[in-house]
Amino acid sequence: MKVVTIVGARPQFIKAAFVSREFLIRNTNEVIIHTGQHYDHNMSGAFFEELSIPAPKYNLSIGSGTHANQTGSMMIEIEKVLLIEKPSVVIVYGDTNSTLAGALSAAKLNIPVVHVEAGLRSYNMSMPEEVNRVLVDHISSLLLTITPSSTLNLRREGITENVTYTGDLMYDVFSEKNRDAELQTVSAHLDRLLSSIGLDTSVEFILLTLHRQEITGDVKSFLRVLNILNKLEMPCLFPIHPRTKKLYSDDLTSFNNLYFIDPLPYSEMLQMTRQCKLVITDSGGLLREAFFLGKPAIIVRSETEFPEMLDNGDYFLVYNNFEKITEIISKISFLNQSYRTDFFGDGYAHKRIVDSIVEFVSNLEKEN
Numbered sequence: 001m002k003v004v005t006i007v008g009a010r011p012q013f014i015k016a017a018f019v020s021r022e023f024l025i026r027n028t029n030e031v032i033i034h035t036g037q038h039y040d041h042n043m044s045g046a047f048f049e050e051l052s053i054p055a056p057k058y059n060l061s062i063g064s065g066t067h068a069n070q071t072g073s074m075m076i077e078i079e080k081v082l083l084i085e086k087p088s089v090v091i092v093y094g095d096t097n098s099t100l101a102g103a104l105s106a107a108k109l110n111i112p113v114v115h116v117e118a119g120l121r122s123y124n125m126s127m128p129e130e131v132n133r134v135l136v137d138h139i140s141s142l143l144l145t146i147t148p149s150s151t152l153n154l155r156r157e158g159i160t161e162n163v164t165y166t167g168d169l170m171y172d173v174f175s176e177k178n179r180d181a182e183l184q185t186v187s188a189h190l191d192r193l194l195s196s197i198g199l200d201t202s203v204e205f206i207l208l209t210l211h212r213q214e215i216t217g218d219v220k221s222f223l224r225v226l227n228i229l230n231k232l233e234m235p236c237l238f239p240i241h242p243r244t245k246k247l248y249s250d251d252l253t254s255f256n257n258l259y260f261i262d263p264l265p266y267s268e269m270l271q272m273t274r275q276c277k278l279v280i281t282d283s284g285g286l287l288r289e290a291f292f293l294g295k296p297a298i299i300v301r302s303e304t305e306f307p308e309m310l311d312n313g314d315y316f317l318v319y320n321n322f323e324k325i326t327e328i329i330s331k332i333s334f335l336n337q338s339y340r341t342d343f344f345g346d347g348y349a350h351k352r353i354v355d356s357i358v359e360f361v362s363n364l365e366k367e368n
């Protein structure tokens, strides 16, 4: 059995890490293709190093572009590799353009697609990620879900065969990395970082990330939300996505309560989340990490793929009505909570994912 794994964007490196490790332990032949969607060291290479992900056999270096340009260029190159490698299955993660390009290229060559993180839905088709995940789910042969509600979403769309709930790989990585000893080494570095930007190391702060096109693509909304956050009592630490930084470089200097820093490596981001009082984000990954850590969060979106969280604790959706942020913050108790996280699995999703893929391929081989 040979598997081809296709990754390209920051969250996919985190997700693929433990699955690749499990393939190595089981001596499975895994070929990794990196599309090059993310290429800055702190968006890509840093994660390969920290999470010990094997070097990709192919780096397609596609880089940035419009959606069609980026996705199309990836497909042309992925097809060439798949024709050489002839894998038993192609594994794709999540909902990025790399996911769509990988799944489409494989499906057109009649290579079965395994979609990890299948069935998540926002039901908002104006999000590029929603378009990607719906399409990928409908051309996948094995669908691995991270929450029980994703399995139900698939059922509603008539997808019931070869669907397995595995739990969330982000919870696996979190469970292993969220140890005092592991994070102590990064604490000193973070203290230096806080001091270097003029913040006291014991300061109470908000951890802020906003990167989605819906908000950063609309100048008025983006600057409006930043203006509101700039007036909060607590400072906001904002590890800023390179795109947002490029777009707004001239405006960012005018916010004295917002501290812009470069994107952080995995463990440093986790430690920052542990240290902060509150998370404000439009990222599904950071949102989950906040939840695992029992931190309250304000989700700057009109909907979330994780409705379970909204029933659990201090999780609030805010979209357009950004003024509500101040009111919400005044109501949060800021006591560290211990939320029910079991719907994200038990920290062993990677083992279940590899089991499911091995079983799926062995069934295929028996049929042929």
Ligand code: UD1
Residues within 6 Å of the ligand: 009, 010, 011, 037, 038, 039, 040, 043, 064, 065, 095, 096, 097, 098, 128, 129, 211, 242, 243, 244, 246
């Ligand atoms: C992509 C995913 C999004 C995911 C996010 C994680 C799609 C449609 N979106 O969004 O779902 O949550 O990754 O971060 O696939 N850039 C750099 N350096 C890099 C990468 C990007 O400077 O290493 C800049 C470029 O200006 C580029 C822009 O960021 O045009 C956007 O990058 P892109 O890969 O298109 O989408 P993301 O916003 O990162």
